[in-house]
Every structure is written in structure tokens, then in C-alpha cells.
Amino acid sequence: MQLNDILSKLNDVMYTYVLIIMLVGVGIYFTIRTRGVQLRLLKDGLKTLIEKSDRVENEDGKKRVSSFQALMISTASRVGTGNIAGIATAIAAGGPGAVFWMWLMAVIGGASAFVESTLAQIYKVKKDGEFRGGPSYYMERALGKRSVGILFSILLIICFAYGFNGLQAFNMSSSLEYYIPNYSDTAYPMIVGLVLAVATALVIWGGVHRIGFITSVIVPVMAVAYILMGIVTIAMHVTEIPHVFGMIMQNAFDFRAMAGGMAGSAVVIGIKRGLFSNEAGMGSAPNASASADVDHPVQQGLVQVISVFIDTLLICSSTAMMLLVSGVEGQSGVLDGIPYVQAAISSNVGEWGIHFITFSIFAFAFSSLIGNYYYAESNILFIKDNKILLNVFRATCVVAIFLGAQADFSMMWNIADITMGFMAIVNIISIFLLGGTAIKALRNYEEQKEEGRPLQFKARDIGIDYTDIWK
Structure with a gap:
């Protein structure tokens, strides 16, 4: 058996069994512990996004990163070609019912996204006038395990800077x-x-x-354009919508199909697609969350819930609807991925739709290149803050993109998937152990809101005395 075959089998076992159980479990656990914070306080997250701040610069005279910009960086990484090709593959393999389970995972995963991003804010640090943070930082500061933080950083760098960025370049x-x-x-x-x-x-x-700045321009424009394409397509086939929702619900609970092969059922495929599209609990988005300059860590935790919903409930759903109203049937290994999307769009609106999909792939994938790089940079600086090392690292990232555009490195992508799997396992265990701190911060936030006080977070108020920022 070749090495790539071994990696593929390890990949399948990890994602089909281990990670699904862990991610769903921790999502349900935090949904209960936070009393459904991802839905209950969604309005607060939206309010944080649209509030104008008087602080254009921080106290060091550097431009502050707003909640919106941090949201766009994380959304840029989440929203990539997987939102187009990945959904097509999921529907072709698992049927329309995969869409329901994808939606459900976005709602459940929102709680995990809230916890990890709130922790990233609490344990962030300031270097050269900029905030940095993420799982490696809370692993070192809250768990006292720098070695675990370094392991997480190495896994993330391999996965995002080289594997996923090579994949995005190839897809473009x-x-x-x-x-x-x-x-x-x-x-x-x-x-x-x-x-x-x-x-x-x-x-x-x-x-x-x-x-x-770049992600805050590209992501909203393309997301809105893509969602509008979905709305136009739905409007053109409005009489088909009841039938489409009927297909989704019927196939989602087709227990005979589940019994025939759980691994290939709509349940498992939908859960996998939902979890690994929005990355909730995987440990990637907190790297962007930590960069935001906010008054209370919970604010950015709530904002990151919105990123999960944008990715799955809006953009992935737009792809799903465009596919399902088209009348074109996908088939795993025959008509799936980008060809399935192109055939469906061509059926919906004509050949010009294919050009729109091509442009969307370029825009979404380029924004992912930038978002993925930012995650990797934050982690290379965690390992060693050195300008020479950083510039060498940047050069290797650029080379990976150049080479990725020219070759299908399936082994590298299997390695990237596996490193992301191990990365997620390390992060899930960490946020499970540290989740109580995020929940205490949530109570502190809610108490201040109830009393009508201006938001202000002091770490000692929730029993923490080892943070750099919130003293």
C-alpha cells in the first residue's frame, strides 16, 4: 500500500469517527452551558459589528483592528472553494439531506466558536502595538503548556500555510x-x-x-454577490422551493439509507461538511479573533458566531439551493464538485453563470489565501518572534502558492487534512478544559449589560490574574 493510500485511510477514520464525535459533543456541551448563547445573544454580536468606534488608533498610535475586520479575516479563511465545490460534493455523495445536517452543525458549532474566540481575546498579548493570540496562547498561558502550544502552531502552519493555500491556488x-x-x-x-x-x-x-483591509473589501462584496445569485436563482424557480425543502427533510431522515451505510449517509456527510466548512471548534478562527480591539472579550466571541452563520447558513446554503433547484442531479465520482456546480448554474441562468462561478472561485480562494496566511503568521510568531524568520517564512508561503497552482499535490493535501485533524483534537481538549473561563466572562458581560454599565472587562473579576491586557 502506498503512503498516500495510508494517509487517505487515516484521514477517513479521523474525520468520520473521531472528530465528528468530539466536535458535535463539545458543541452540544457548550450550547447547554451557555444556554444557547449563539442564538440568545446573536443581536449583541450584530450590534458590536455595526457600532462605530471613536478609536481609529490604539494607545500606541497604531491603527486598531476593528471587530468587523477581525470577522472578515476569519470569514476569509472559512469561505473558500469548499463553499462551492465542497457543498456540491456533499450533495452528490450524501443526497439533499446533507444540507439539513450542515445547517444543524452551524447552529451547534456556534457555541464552540464563541468559547474559543472569547478565550483568544482573554489571553491575547500585545507585540509591536498589535494584538496577537489564539489557541497556542491560551494553551501556554491558561494551561501552562507551551510545548502543547508549539505543537498546535506547527500543525496549523503545515495545514494552512502550505496545504490549504496550495489547494486554494490549485482550485483557482x-x-x-x-x-x-x-x-x-x-x-x-x-x-x-x-x-x-x-x-x-x-x-x-x-x-x-x-x-x-483587503479581506474587509473582498469578502463582503463577494459574499453579497454570491448570495444575490442564489436569491435570483431561487426567484426564477420559486415554485420548486417547497419540493426542494421536502427533498432535504425527507432525505435527512432516511433511516434505511443510514442503516445501509452510515459513513456515506446524509447525516455523516452533512455533519462533516458543516463542521469542516465553518471550522467551529477547530482552533483556526481564534487567531483572527484575538487581533480585534474590543471593550470586552465576549463581544468578539459573539462576533465569531456570525462568521459561522455567514459561512454555512448563507453562503453554503446559496450553493445548495442553486444546485437543488436546477434539476441537474449530481453523482459522486461522475458529476460532483465544480463540474456539478457549473452544470447546475448553466441550467439555471445560462452560460454566463459559469463565468460568475469561475470569478467567485478566484475571489473566495484569494481571500482564503490571505486569511490562512494570517493564521500561520500569528503562530510562527508564537514559536519565535524574529523578523528574519518571519520573512523567510513569508517567502516559503509565496513559493507554496506558486507551486500549488501548477500541480495536484494530493499527498500534501492529505497531510494538511490530517494535521488539521490533530490540530482540532488538541484545541477541542483545551477549550473543554478552559470553557469555564469563557462562561465566567459571559456572566460578567451579561451582568454589566443588565445593570446598564459601560462594558469593561477586568480579568480579576472572574478570578484570573495572569493576562497581559485585561488587568
């Missing part, structure tokens, strides 16, 4: 095959790789503020 490049005959045999993949590498370099050498 290969989407042009529709337009160029024998595309992979031409010089175009190299040209695309070079353009992507240069564009990414210009952004990442500009620092977190440029990353925040």
Missing part, C-alpha cells in the same frame, strides 16, 4: 480548464501561479492592517 488555476483546452499542458498554470504569488506577497508584507 484549474477552474480555467473550462476556457483553455489542454490547460494543464500549457504555460498558463505557471503564469497563474506567478500572479497569485505576487499578489499574495504584496498583501502579506503589508502587515495585519492591510490583510484586514
